[in-house]
Amino acid sequence: MRTTTAGLTVRAPAKINLHLGVGAVREDGMHPLLTVYHAVGLYDDLSAVASPDWSLGLAGEDYIGSAGVPLGGENIVDRAAELLAAHHGVAVTGDLHITKAIPVAGGMAGGSADAAAALVALDRLWDLETSDDDLLALAARLGSDVPFALVGGTALGTGRGEIVTPVADHGTWWWVVVLSPDGLSTPAVYRHFDELFPDAPATPPPADELLAALDSGDPYRLAAAMHNDLQAPAFDLRPDLELRIAQGESEGALRGLVSGSGPTCVFLCESGDHARAVAGALLADREPPVVLVANGPVAGAHVVTHG
Numbered sequence: 201m202r203t204t205t206a207g208l209t210v211r212a213p214a215k216i217n218l219h220l221g222v223g224a225v226r227e228d229g230m231h232p233l234l235t236v237y238h239a240v241g242l243y244d245d246l247s248a249v250a251s252p253d254w255s256l257g258l259a260g261e262d263y264i265g266s267a268g269v270p271l272g273g274e275n276i277v278d279r280a281a282e283l284l285a286a287h288h289g290v291a292v293t294g295d296l297h298i299t300k301a302i303p304v305a306g307g308m309a310g311g312s313a314d315a316a317a318a319l320v321a322l323d324r325l326w327d328l329e330t331s332d333d334d335l336l337a338l339a340a341r342l343g344s345d346v347p348f349a350l351v352g353g354t355a356l357g358t359g360r361g362e363i364v365t366p367v368a369d370h371g372t373w374w375w376v377v378v379l380s381p382d383g384l385s386t387p388a389v390y391r392h393f394d395e396l397f398p399d400a401p402a403t404p405p406p407a408d409e410l411l412a413a414l415d416s417g418d419p420y421r422l423a424a425a426m427h428n429d430l431q432a433p434a435f436d437l438r439p440d441l442e443l444r445i446a447q448g449e450s451e452g453a454l455r456g457l458v459s460g461s462g463p464t465c466v467f468l469c470e471s472g473d474h475a476r477a478v479a480g481a482l483l484a485d486r487e488p489p490v491v492l493v494a495n496g497p498v499a500g501a502h503v504v505t506h507g
């Protein structure tokens with residue numbers, strides 16, 4: 201027998217793109233992608249408590265840019281709630297609260313993580329039993345990165361990024377994550393990609409060597425295969441990022457890469473100890489100010505407490 205849920209907390213991870221191949225802009229303004237998503241252990245938590253009304257609150261450290269997250273109906277969590285409620289013909293109710301740790305506008309899909317967490321939490325809170333296929337379809341309507349936040353792990357993303365297929369990954373990969381105090385607009389980076397690469401192919405090519413590297417579990421092979429087509433436009437818009445990548449690599453990281461559309465930079469390391477050593481060296485430089493260590497792959501949006 202199912203019992204009505206009084207409240208629960210859902211945890212959803214940040215993502216990085218181990219490979220991000222971008223094709224020529226489509227007629228709908230979106231870009232065809234061939235990307236390899238990777239969920240890392242940096243999470244937003246969303247709690248939801250039963251209530252006759254609707255409210256959404258948020259807390260998070262200043263250094264992740266949480267002051268820039270819109271509330272008052274403009275949050276992607278409001279949209280997720282409205283979409284799920286409309287799908288089932290139910291009312292939008294509940295007291296929701298986001299505890300944010302994923303950098304805002306950082307290229308780590310924090311908003312998408314919150315949207316995925318809201319779908320999972322409200323499906324339980326409202327006792328809807330939405331099918332996985334329907335949840336994934338609703339997620340895709342909320343944003344290109346949202347289906348991956350439900351699935352987690354390491355997965356191929358095609359279409360505009362919303363078609364997600366898990367891939368074989370035999371590594372535990374260790375990352376140094378370097379935050380940037382100022383966000384970077386995803387549409388602006390894609391627009392600059394169009395300016396830099398007017399002859400981009402209609403379909404981005406496969407990422408066979410990267411997939412083989414993941415299957416092998418060898419961090420050196422993965423380091424050599426990582427690629428991001430949005431890195432060149434991100435460097436143009438933010439020249440400091442190129443210096444940051446060089447700085448992390450000179451401190452011994454196997455490879456640095458801009459995460460998605462940036463400005464967060466991620467550095468692959470050989471092991472947890474190696475990642476902590478590289479992070480410590482970067483912190484000793486006092487610039488950049490915020491340096492984290494995370495590993496992957498980790499699970500997609502999942503319930504952590506149930507009331």
Ligand SMILES: C[C@@](CO)(OP(=O)(O)O)[C@H](O)COP(=O)(O)OP(=O)(O)OC[C@H]1O[C@@H](n2ccc(N)nc2=O)[C@H](O)[C@@H]1O
Binds near residue numbers: 229232343387460
């Ligand atoms: C670049 C990526 C790489 O994973 O992530 P972030 O760096 O933002 O985290 C994604 O493509 C971001 O996905 P997401 O942030 O969900 O984008 P959406 O809400 O669907 O779209 C926001 C805007 O990004 C651009 N966009 C997004 C996806 C895509 N395949 N082509 C695009 O051109 C469009 O300008 C669109 O209006």
Ligand SMILES: Nc1ncnc2c1ncn2[C@@H]1O[C@H](COP(=O)(O)OP(=O)(O)O)[C@@H](O)[C@H]1O
Binds near residue numbers: 269276298304
């Ligand atoms: N719950 C949310 N968390 C973060 N940003 C949100 C949220 N809801 C709406 N936004 C808006 O979406 C923008 C991009 O969010 P985010 O997912 O953090 O970045 P990115 O697309 O670079 O991964 C933010 O600048 C903010 O205006």
